[in-house]
Amino acid sequence: MANHKQVAFAGRTNAGKSSLLKALIPEMKIIKPSKKPGFTRKIYFYGVGSKPGRELILSDLPGYGYGSTTEQGDVILEYLRTAANLKMVYILMDSRVLEMPSDKQVIALLDTYGIPWQIVGTKFDRARSGDPAHVLDLLMRFSKASRKGVMGASEQYYKDEIIVTSDKTMVGVNELKWSIMRHCGLVSE
Numbered sequence: 001m002a003n004h005k006q007v008a009f010a011g012r013t014n015a016g017k018s019s020l021l022k023a024l025i026p027e028m029k030i031i032k033p034s035k036k037p038g039f040t041r042k043i044y045f046y047g048v049g050s051k052p053g054r055e056l057i058l059s060d061l062p063g064y065g066y067g068s069t070t071e072q073g074d075v076i077l078e079y080l081r082t083a084a085n086l087k088m089v090y091i092l093m094d095s096r097v098l099e100m101p102s103d104k105q106v107i108a109l110l111d112t113y114g115i116p117w118q119i120v121g122t123k124f125d126r127a128r129s130g131d132p133a134h135v136l137d138l139l140m141r142f143s144k145a146s147r148k149g150v151m152g153a154s155e156q157y158y159k160d161e162i163i164v165t166s167d168k169t170m171v172g173v174n175e176l177k178w179s180i181m182r183h184c185g186l187v188s189e
């Protein structure tokens with residue numbers, strides 16, 4: 001596992017981290033989403049890809065914020081501090097509950113550690129007011145605002161790509177798959 005590239009799914013409790021992972025890798029029957037915020041209590045690592053040099057680890061982190069515990073917070077902090085080969089942290093945000101201070105804190109921490117991050121909207125099937133374009137716009141603004149002042153965060157590189165997803169309609173799931181492979185160097189730009 002030491003040499004394997006990894007990406008992590010982070011976000012507030014109930015954001016839909018476990019659900020989106022399940023949608024991405026349905027063959028992993030053990031992935032458990034739940035209605036209860038704070039359900040995932042430790043980190044679950046899922047290995048995918050069997051070709052040598054092309055293996056990846058997808059990590060399902062506990063959520064932060066409402067319903068989470070100090071222990072869960074510590075687990076996240078320790079992981080981000082020590083994770084090897086962490087190529088991308090996807091920060092999942094529920095399309096109906098946008099922009100919370102805890103997301104900003106996590107982004108600040110990732111910037112401190114120099115770990116790349118990207119915003120992913122979840123539960124897009126339930127985007128409020130029937131206006132998905134509005135949600136997309138808000139996520140884009142949040143992402144752009146969060147990049148301000150970060151050294152080396154050239155817009156050219158990040159392009160503030162926002163992926164919106166749903167485990168119900170499967171929108172965005174393929175796009176996310178490609179994003180993961182790209183960030184892990186498994187496909188060219």
Ligand SMILES: Nc1nc2c(ncn2[C@@H]2O[C@H](COP(=O)(O)OP(=O)(O)OP(=O)(O)O)[C@@H](O)[C@H]2O)c(=O)[nH]1
Pocket residue numbers: 011012013014015016017018019020032033034035036037038039040041061062063064122123124125126165166167168
């Ligand atoms: N409508 C809809 N519901 C979703 C979607 N993704 C997740 N949910 C629901 O949101 C709730 C939380 O999902 P989880 O995947 O367990 O969320 P999590 O981020 O892993 O939560 P924690 O482990 O508690 O941090 C569950 O009731 C899911 O069914 C989605 O795309 N659409």
Ligand SMILES: [Mg+2]
Pocket residue numbers: 017018019032033034039040060061062063
């Ligand atoms: Mg979970």
